[in-house]
Amino acid sequence: MRRDVYTADHEAFRSAFRAFLDREAVPHADEWEAAGTVDRAFVTAAAGAGFLGFEFEAEYGGLGIADFRYNAVMAEEVAASGTAGDTFSMQNDIIVPYLRDLTDEPQRKRWLPRFTRGDLVTALALTEPGAGSDLAAIRTTARRDGDHLVIDGTKTFITGGATCDLAIVLVRTGERDGRGTTFVAVEHGTPGFGRGRPMHKIGRRAQDTAELVFTGCRVPVGNILGEPGRGFGSAIVNLPRERLSIAVSAVASAGHALNLALEHARARVAFGGPLAQLQSVRMTLAELHTDIQVMRHYIDRCVLALNTGELGADEAAGAKYKATELQWDVVDRCLQLFGGYGYMEEYPIARIWRDARIQRIYGGSNEVMKDLVGRAVVGR
Ligand SMILES: Cc1cc2nc3c(=O)[nH]c(=O)nc-3n(C[C@H](O)[C@H](O)[C@H](O)COP(=O)(O)OP(=O)(O)OC[C@H]3O[C@@H](n4cnc5c(N)ncnc54)[C@H](O)[C@@H]3O)c2cc1C
Missing domain, CATH: 1.20.140.10 (Butyryl-CoA Dehydrogenase, subunit A, domain 3)
Incomplete structure (x- = not known):
C-alpha cells in the first residue's frame, strides 16, 4: 500500500536530509559510539543546513514550519542511516515545544537564535535517582531568594546531560503534588550546576546520558519557564x-x-x-x-x-x-x-x-x- 501522509515537499526534504546524514553522520558513527557522544561539529552542521529548530519563526532563525511530518521523516532517516544519536529527536521533537510555548519574549530572544545556530544544545531533566515513573515525587528543590532561585538536587539519566549548554529542569517549588513543580532553565557555567560524565550504557552509545547535580545553584527568576507551580x-x-x-x-x-x-x-x-x-x-x-x-x-x-x-x-x-x-x-x-x-x-x-x-x-x-x-x- 502506498503511504499517503507525505507530500512531494516531505519527500524532497527526506532526500536532502538523507544526503546530509550520509555525508555528516554515517562516516562518524563508530567514532561517536566510542566517544559516547556525537561531535559538536555535527550539531553546527545540522543547524547550518536548517535541521534544528525549523519550527521557530524566522526572526529566531527558524523556518516557521510546524508540521510533525518533517520530524517524522527525520526520525525515519536517522533510523535508516544506522546512526543512533538523539540530536534531532531531543532538540526538535522534545525540547522545541518547551522553548516555544513556555517562554516569554526576552527568553526567546536569549535562547532561540542560539538554538537554531547550533550554539545551544539543550536537555530535559525530569528524572531523579528516586523518582522516574512517579514524577510527582521529585525532590530537587528551588527556593526563592530575592531575584533568584536556589536549586539543590540531582537529576539522572539525562539525554545530552554531559554536553548540554542549557538544561530545562523540573524542580519542586511547593507541596508534593502536581501543582508544586516548576520548570527552570539552567545554563552550563552557572555556579553550582554540575554536568556528569557520560554513563556507560548497553546501547545508544553515540548519545551521552548523564547525571546533573545542583548544589546551591543560583539562577535568575527570569529563567523560570511558564507559570510557576505548573511544571508538571x-x-x-x-x-x-x-x-x-x-x-x-x-x-x-x-x-x-x-x-x-x-x-x-x-x-x-x-x-x-x-x-x-x-x-x-x-x-x-x-x-x-x-x-x-x-x-x-x-x-x-x-x-x-x-x-x-x-x-x-x-x-x-x-x-x-x-x-x-x-x-x-x-x-x-x-x-x-x-x-x-x-x-x-x-x-x-x-x-x-x-x-x-x-x-x-x-x-x-x-x-x-x-x-x-x-x-x-x-x-x-
Ligand atoms: C538512556 C536513557 C535516556 C533517558 N533520557 C532521559 C531524559 O532525557 N530526561 C529525563 O528526565 N529522563 C530520561 N530518562 C529516564 C527515563 O525516562 C526513566 O528511566 C523512566 O521513566 C523509568 O523511570 P525509572 O528508571 O526511575 O524506573 P522506575 O520508575 O523505578 O520503574 C521501575 C519499573 O517499575 C515499573 N513501574 C513503575 N511504575 C509503575 C506503575 N504505575 N505500574 C506498573 N509498573 C510500574 C516500570 O515500568 C519499571 O519496569 C532516560 C533513561 C535512559 C536509560
Missing part, C-alpha cells in the same frame, strides 16, 4: 509528542532491521539454497513485514492527529508502547536470522538490537503507558 502540567502537555517521536523511530528502526535481515536471508546459503527459501524463514519474514506495515499505518495516522491537535494522551501512550514492543520483537527476530553473525559487533543488526532496548523504558515505561491507556479505557 506543562510536562503532561508535551509528553504525547515525545512519545510519538519514540513510536515513529521504533517503527523505522524495525523496518531498517527487516531490510537488513532480508538482504542476509537472500544471500546466506544453508541446506543447498538461500535461507529466504526455507518456508519457516519466509513465514517469519512475512509476519515481521505485515506487523510493520500495520503499525506504520497507525503511527502515520497519529502523526496527522498530532498535527491537528487531536492526538489524545492515551493514544500517544498506546502508540509508544505498541510500537516499541513491536520494534523489540522485530529486531530480536531479525538478529536471530543472522545466526552467530548477528551477535558480532561489526554487524549493524547487533547495534540496532542494543539500541532498541531502552525504547520500552524511557519516555515513560511501557507499563506506565498501559496504565494510562487502561485508565482511559476504563474511564478512570
Whole structure:
C-alpha cells in the first residue's frame, strides 16, 4: 500500500536530509559510539543546513514550519542511516515545544537564535535517582531568594546531560503534588550546576546520558519557564509528542532491521539454497513485514492527529508502547536470522538490537503507558 501522509515537499526534504546524514553522520558513527557522544561539529552542521529548530519563526532563525511530518521523516532517516544519536529527536521533537510555548519574549530572544545556530544544545531533566515513573515525587528543590532561585538536587539519566549548554529542569517549588513543580532553565557555567560524565550504557552509545547535580545553584527568576507551580502540567502537555517521536523511530528502526535481515536471508546459503527459501524463514519474514506495515499505518495516522491537535494522551501512550514492543520483537527476530553473525559487533543488526532496548523504558515505561491507556479505557 502506498503511504499517503507525505507530500512531494516531505519527500524532497527526506532526500536532502538523507544526503546530509550520509555525508555528516554515517562516516562518524563508530567514532561517536566510542566517544559516547556525537561531535559538536555535527550539531553546527545540522543547524547550518536548517535541521534544528525549523519550527521557530524566522526572526529566531527558524523556518516557521510546524508540521510533525518533517520530524517524522527525520526520525525515519536517522533510523535508516544506522546512526543512533538523539540530536534531532531531543532538540526538535522534545525540547522545541518547551522553548516555544513556555517562554516569554526576552527568553526567546536569549535562547532561540542560539538554538537554531547550533550554539545551544539543550536537555530535559525530569528524572531523579528516586523518582522516574512517579514524577510527582521529585525532590530537587528551588527556593526563592530575592531575584533568584536556589536549586539543590540531582537529576539522572539525562539525554545530552554531559554536553548540554542549557538544561530545562523540573524542580519542586511547593507541596508534593502536581501543582508544586516548576520548570527552570539552567545554563552550563552557572555556579553550582554540575554536568556528569557520560554513563556507560548497553546501547545508544553515540548519545551521552548523564547525571546533573545542583548544589546551591543560583539562577535568575527570569529563567523560570511558564507559570510557576505548573511544571508538571506543562510536562503532561508535551509528553504525547515525545512519545510519538519514540513510536515513529521504533517503527523505522524495525523496518531498517527487516531490510537488513532480508538482504542476509537472500544471500546466506544453508541446506543447498538461500535461507529466504526455507518456508519457516519466509513465514517469519512475512509476519515481521505485515506487523510493520500495520503499525506504520497507525503511527502515520497519529502523526496527522498530532498535527491537528487531536492526538489524545492515551493514544500517544498506546502508540509508544505498541510500537516499541513491536520494534523489540522485530529486531530480536531479525538478529536471530543472522545466526552467530548477528551477535558480532561489526554487524549493524547487533547495534540496532542494543539500541532498541531502552525504547520500552524511557519516555515513560511501557507499563506506565498501559496504565494510562487502561485508565482511559476504563474511564478512570
Ligand atoms: C538512556 C536513557 C535516556 C533517558 N533520557 C532521559 C531524559 O532525557 N530526561 C529525563 O528526565 N529522563 C530520561 N530518562 C529516564 C527515563 O525516562 C526513566 O528511566 C523512566 O521513566 C523509568 O523511570 P525509572 O528508571 O526511575 O524506573 P522506575 O520508575 O523505578 O520503574 C521501575 C519499573 O517499575 C515499573 N513501574 C513503575 N511504575 C509503575 C506503575 N504505575 N505500574 C506498573 N509498573 C510500574 C516500570 O515500568 C519499571 O519496569 C532516560 C533513561 C535512559 C536509560
